Amino acid sequence: MTPEDISHTLEKDILGGTLAPGSVLPQGALAARFGVSRIPVRDALARLASAGLVELAPNRRARVVQMTRDEVIEAYDLRLLLETDLFARALKRMTPQDLDRIDYALARSDLEARNANWAEGDALFHAALYAPAQRSRQQAMIDGLRRACRVQIASYAILPEDTDRWLADHAALRDLCRAGQTTAAAERLRAHLTGARDTLLSHLT
Amino acid sequence: MTPEDISHTLEKDILGGTLAPGSVLPQGALAARFGVSRIPVRDALARLASAGLVELAPNRRARVVQMTRDEVIEAYDLRLLLETDLFARALKRMTPQDLDRIDYALARSDLEARNANWAEGDALFHAALYAPAQRSRQQAMIDGLRRACRVQIASYAILPEDTDRWLADHAALRDLCRAGQTTAAAERLRAHLTGARDTLLSHLT
DNA sequence: GGGTGTAAAAGTGTATACAGATATACAGAA
DNA sequence: TTCTGTATATCTGTATACACTTTTACACCC
Numbered sequence: 001m002t003p004e005d006i007s008h009t010l011e012k013d014i015l016g017g018t019l020a021p022g023s024v025l026p027q028g029a030l031a032a033r034f035g036v037s038r039i040p041v042r043d044a045l046a047r048l049a050s051a052g053l054v055e056l057a058p059n060r061r062a063r064v065v066q067m068t069r070d071e072v073i074e075a076y077d078l079r080l081l082l083e084t085d086l087f088a089r090a091l092k093r094m095t096p097q098d099l100d101r102i103d104y105a106l107a108r109s110d111l112e113a114r115n116a117n118w119a120e121g122d123a124l125f126h127a128a129l130y131a132p133a134q135r136s137r138q139q140a141m142i143d144g145l146r147r148a149c150r151v152q153i154a155s156y157a158i159l160p161e162d163t164d165r166w167l168a169d170h171a172a173l174r175d176l177c178r179a180g181q182t183t184a185a186a187e188r189l190r191a192h193l194t195g196a197r198d199t200l201l202s203h204l205t
Numbered sequence: 206m207t208p209e210d211i212s213h214t215l216e217k218d219i220l221g222g223t224l225a226p227g228s229v230l231p232q233g234a235l236a237a238r239f240g241v242s243r244i245p246v247r248d249a250l251a252r253l254a255s256a257g258l259v260e261l262a263p264n265r266r267a268r269v270v271q272m273t274r275d276e277v278i279e280a281y282d283l284r285l286l287l288e289t290d291l292f293a294r295a296l297k298r299m300t301p302q303d304l305d306r307i308d309y310a311l312a313r314s315d316l317e318a319r320n321a322n323w324a325e326g327d328a329l330f331h332a333a334l335y336a337p338a339q340r341s342r343q344q345a346m347i348d349g350l351r352r353a354c355r356v357q358i359a360s361y362a363i364l365p366e367d368t369d370r371w372l373a374d375h376a377a378l379r380d381l382c383r384a385g386q387t388t389a390a391a392e393r394l395r396a397h398l399t400g401a402r403d404t405l406l407s408h409l410t
Numbered sequence: 411g412g413g414t415g416t417a418a419a420a421g422t423g424t425a426t427a428c429a430g431a432t433a434t435a436c437a438g439a440a
Numbered sequence: 441t442t443c444t445g446t447a448t449a450t451c452t453g454t455a456t457a458c459a460c461t462t463t464t465a466c467a468c469c470c
Binding site: 002003036037038039040043058059060061 | 461462
Binding site for chain 3: 243248
């Protein structure tokens with residue numbers, strides 16, 4: 001059990017909803033759970049903190065982040081800004097191979113969605129969508145925001161109709177990429193994200 | 206000497222040019238320097254890594270980040286995207302008090318610039334410029350990018366003419382804010398950033 | 411009941427020690 | 441000289457121990 005393993009496992013717990021926003025994460029308990037001392041646990045918590053999944057304060061126990069309504073709005077605004085920009089860059093450089101990879105990612109995400117593992121597939125599809133842009137830093141920022149948003153979503157049961165809409169959006173995005181309709185594709189992505197934001201916000205109050 | 210103190214001190218060294226990009230940072234040496242054990246040093250290095258100032262790899266010594274040309278371009282593209290957006294949001298909500306604070310920051314940055322501490326003043330001025338938007342996450346992202354860029358700049362001697370152009374840009378931005386000329390202000394910010402990028406790129410090869 | 415002070419319990423931060431991995435220096439071969 | 445293999449020195453990762461801080465629980469007073 002390395003710190004990386006520990007942080008990955010905890011990330012799954014957080015994003016899977018086992019650890020709800022606001023939960024406390026005592027180092028000692030985690031150390032016992034993973035069969036290590038507190039040192040690698042501290043390391044793992046530091047990783048999660050820099051990924052934006054937990055909050056650390058001196059002499060305080062770590063907590064799973066809990067975003068306010070305004071913070072959720074800001075996060076989605078940032079995703080809109082960064083993802084539409086990255087998508088536009090990707091579209092300009094998209095090769096037939098990239099399109100095939102997007103097809104593959106779409107098929108996989110479709111599979112995962114029925115397997116109660118929708119978010120994994122979502123991240124995979126969008127990663128494939130943006131990969132042609134070859135912008136690792138921007139991609140990393142987007143991943144961070146995506147994870148932060150997902151922590152908030154994880155505590156709610158996702159409705160099947162949401163999943164359907166979401167899969168339809170992905171399929172539409174794929175089609176628009178293939179057809180080379182860049183402005184329509186960008187618009188669809190924008191709608192996809194604002195839709196996701198609004199369903200999350202409707203659950204928050 | 207807390208981990209936070211240590212990371213701040215190291216950050217100053219890195220951004221001040223004492224620790225050039227690529228320098229190694231052995232935990233033991235730092236522990237001796239700061240009079241603590243290696244544990245808080247590891248903590249400080251983790252902070253710097255999450256701020257994007259050093260690179261950490263398992264069982265390897267920490268290194269000050271060294272960006273490639275493409276990474277510099279990507280970083281400035283991201284700053285352009287995030288800073289122009291944040292500036293536009295700030296302009297919409299700018300009050301007379303905010304304008305006074307910007308005046309104050311401009312005066313201070315003018316002072317710091319003559320004191321060989323230009324970057325501190327630069328960060329201060331831009332923070333004042335964006336503060337009315339009240340977007341902590343976006344501001345944090347921008348700060349991270351700004352620091353990452355500055356690490357690369359730190360190793361070069363800044364020409365006085367650059368500082369002059371840079372101060373003139375700031376003054377112009379302030380004036381455009383006061384005059385309420387939002388589109389011209391946004392355009393000036395864009396020029397300010399692309400100018401900074403190009404001088405950095407000209408030094409890189 | 412509701413607030414307040416205090417002591418025990420639980421938790422965090424860090425020094426020390428040691429095992430394992432990496433980097434360095436140097437001798438010998440091409 | 442330049443490359444390669446190897447022994448040594450250095451460095452990192454983590455368990456343990458202990459001091460200090462925060463949290464919790466409970467008795468007390470209003």
